[in-house]
Amino acid sequence: MSTHAQTRPAPGLWERIRGNESWSIGDRIGVGLAWGAGLLLCAIAAAIVLYMLVRGLQYLSFSDVFSHPLPGLGETGGGFLDPILGTFVVAMLGTVIAGPLGVSIAVWLTEYARPAWLARAVESGVEIVAGTPSIVLAIFGLIVFQQSFFSFLSPTGEGATPLGRSFIVAGAMMSLIALPLVVGATREALHSIPRHVREASYALGKDRASTIRRVLLPASRRGIGTGVTLGMGRIIGDTAIVFILLGATLRFEPNGGLPGWDLLTGNGSTLTTYVFHNSPAGEGGQPEKAYAAAFVLLAIVLALNFAVDMITRGRGKSWTH
Amino acid sequence: MTKAAPAEGQPGDRTDQRTELVLGALSAAVLLLIAFMIVFVFTKAWPSFSHNGLAWFGGGGNVDEQLTNIFNSPADPGDYVYTLHAWPLLYSTALITGGAVLIGTALSLLSAMFIVEFAPPWLAKVLQPVIRLLAAVPSVIYGLIALLVLVPFVGNDLISGDEKESVQFVIQLDGTGLIVGVLVLTVMISPIMIAIVTDALRSVPRGWTEGAAALGVNRFRALRTVGLRAARPAIVAAAVLATARALGEAIMLSMVSGSHAFAPNPLDGVTFFFEPALTFAAAIVDHADELSVTPSGQTIYAFAAVLLISSAFLSFAGWVARRSMRKYTLAAR
Amino acid sequence: MTKRTRLLSVLAAAALTLSAAIPAMAAAKPTITMSGSTSVAPLVSLLAKKYLSVCGHCVNFKLLQGGSDIGVADAAAGRVTIGNSSRDPKPSDPGGLVFTKIARDAVCIVTNTANPLPTIDQAGVQAIFGGGVRTWSSVPGATQRGTIDIYVRTPGSGTQDAFQRIFMGATRVFGGASPKTSNGLIQQLVTSDEAGIGYVSLYFTNGLHAVPYQGVPCTLRNAKSGQYGGSRNFYMVTRGAPKGAAKAWIKWITHTSTAASIVGTDWVPLH
Secondary structure: OOOOOOOOOHHHHHHHHHOOOOOOHHHHHHHHHHHHHHHHHHHHHHHHHHHHHHHHHHHOOHHHHHOOEOOOOOOOOEOOHHHHHHHHHHHHHHHHHHHHHHHHHHHHHHHHOOOHHHHHHHHHHHHHHHHOOHHHHHHHHHHHHOOHHHHHHOOEOOOOOEOOOOHHHHHHHHHHHHHHHHHHHHHHHHHOOOHHHHHHHHHOOOOHHHHHHHHHHHHOHHHHHHHHHHHHHHHHHOOHHHHHHOOOOOOOEOOOOOOOHHHHOOEOOOHHHHHHHHOOOOOOOOHHHHHHHHHHHHHHHHHHHHHHHHHHHOOOOOOOO | OOOOOOOOOOOOHHHHHHHHHHHHHHHHHHHHHHHHHHHHHHHHHHHHHHHHHHHHHOOOOOHHHHHHHHHOOOOOHHHOOOOOOOHHHHHHHHHHHHHHHHHHHHHHHHHHHHHHHHOOHHHHHHHHHHHHHHHHOOHHHHHHHHHHHHHHHHHHHHOOHHHHHHOOOOOOOOOOOHHHHHHHHHHHHHHHHHHHHHHHHHOOOHHHHHHHHHOOOOHHHHHHHHHHHHOHHHHHHHHHHHHHHHHHOOHHHHHHOOOOOOOOOHHHHHHHHHOOOOOHHHHHHHOHHHHHOHHHHHHHHHHHHHHHHHHHHHHHHHHHHHHHOHHHOOOOO | OHHHHHHHHHHHHHHHHHHHHHHHHHOOOOEEEEEEOOOHHHHHHHHHHHHHHHHOOOOEEEEOOOOHHHHHHHHHHOOOOEEEEOOOOOOOOOOOEEEEEEEEEEEEEEEOOOOOOOOEOHHHHHHHHOOOOOEHHHOOOOOOOOEOEEEEEOOOOHHHHHHHHHHHOOOOOOOOOEEEOOHHHHHHHHHHOOOEEEEEEHHHOOOOEEEOEOOEOOOHHHHHHOOOOOEEEEEEEEEOOOOHHHHHHHHHHHHOHHHHHHHHHHOEOOO
């Protein structure tokens, strides 16, 4: 751009031109508003974090994290060990289902995608799921899992009608929330692998399945990891599905006698519903417990986000020499 | 997308076919599940629509009362009550979603311009994690803080006794209402928009904005006329995404926007902002207990059906808008 | 491939053992699931705790809430073993249900302690809760001025049914009142709102001023003696006559003196 011997660095350009600028009142107001918007965002974020920090530390006690909630909704006292474990159970279930499923769909969409109309339909389907409100997914889950065909997945009363609410049911619907994120991240990762890598693998005599398994997927690990962690974060933060599909109890209520399976098909709560039920919107009159649990929840979500940052910040594999 | 196939007749052919079949079947299965979801929700919702016809979307009567009557229907299926005129819900959803998206878009555009152009480098760096933080906070925590801090503030300090009295024969004001719902929802949907618009603004070729600068345009105007214009498809995409998010927000709104299916009346003046409003998503949460009674359940699924149609319509509208703006996309993309 | 076959065979063996274990596990303790009224829930919690210690943890209890109508609907659909109801059977209830009375309870009109109404009669209740009178200044004996904040229960609540039947009669509750989902919530809200008024089960009147109804204070003694006009029944609802573990549980509640003494702490026992 410059014909001088010395090159002008881009930032300097603005400084040099500023002398010739004409700032109308409208433009000045615009800049002022832009500043205001930026500072407002910082202020809101700081307010939320600080307030949660103050209230959370004020009300959080070590015993809370490790004691069980009292069984009656509306009683005071007790801790939230069950909700914390419940959060992990639901997150694990959702991720275990969404991870492999999402990667499979993403691989099929990028590497195969035949017939073309099916590929487009699957793409649209995943987009629809991404756009569906989680509350709609929740009540859809109720329809599906209250059919007697699924009675083994949730507590079933004597009338052989399944309650339709259990950890497995909630985990299954939660996986739908994480699915678009995993699919999107994996597809991006697979797309970013240049063609010559695949062609080199084929030239060496490997078929497509082995190429995917041995070359492409390991190379996309970071992208898949990002997607899965993002999905896990969204699952942990979601309340609507747990609210509808996990039953209105605060503790673990196992279903049946089989160890492990009884927990998964039983009812319980997660940190999100615990916070909801103890807030003025729910049953409990314990805002202090709500604050403490919200603090723990926020810490977990932020830690997950930080993990995503760490994953994406790592040096990417370079495909060129 | 590479689809280079291995040479035919290789020993890996069958594994290849099997893998393709398995993966394809999985994808098709998920597609079927999604199709089922749509079909099931509409099947369950149909009785509510068929009994009301187009009046379902009309006004008339108190929605809360109508929902109570539906819930108290006699046990005989032939006598189920379905009467519902859901206009207040439709209106509230439009108000809250529209309000949040409008304010949010303005806020996001300004913030994005700030981050890209006017912020000192250290502040721009700080703002990135700030945006991500705001996006990561779960909706129940937004609801908790709003309920325990904003709502009492509005209820005790902002709503005057006179305002309460002016509507006292119609509705009760207690702090939960339109303004708190819209404000918190705006904060919730802005981070997504800011991230997308910042990315788009950043990828405007510098030559374009520098060209404007060379013509004597100041930074703000250059950004406004060149940058924002070039980023229009991204802005539309961001707005569509944000609207979808706002439509689907159920928990936070059920906590703070008031549990009355009431149509806030703009003719009430300032009180308009304090009146309760209930969106479809929040209505589902509030009445989730009633799912076990058949006609109530069908009405609630009707709400879900409306939400599904709206999301589908939104995606379609966004797609159309982005296509029509394709001529404005950056040639570099 | 051999490694994979080995892995698969181990998994298959594990699955087989587990499936053999299922019938053994299934013969474990019976579970009694209950859902429904938030008024009955505290009583049922206390009774359940005592029953477990008396019978040596012979059953598993699961207590959900949601309101009397939800309990009745759940019991009718077979989703729970017992539905707790704090209202009488209605003609709109599904058929085949058996309502077993377990206790009686009082519904109190409550206001904030800063606004101790000396008394209220039925006309007064209907005027206030029906929306006819909206300012405290029009209510005799009120120390508050300004708009009345009415708190009521959601349609699925048995307490709401009882309130409607006993106090309101044919007058409809004001449509602008805030519907809340539990006794606990009403208690909480009226405690923090000086201009508030609501109705709760007797058990939930801590920290509130219970307004005497037609001159009779809302206390346990007056409820037991029958003097207080606002009493209603607690029921356990089952699909058909109670069977098995549920039958033993309900029999214990209705026939033993231990259960009666627990009921007598805050509710009105039947014998």
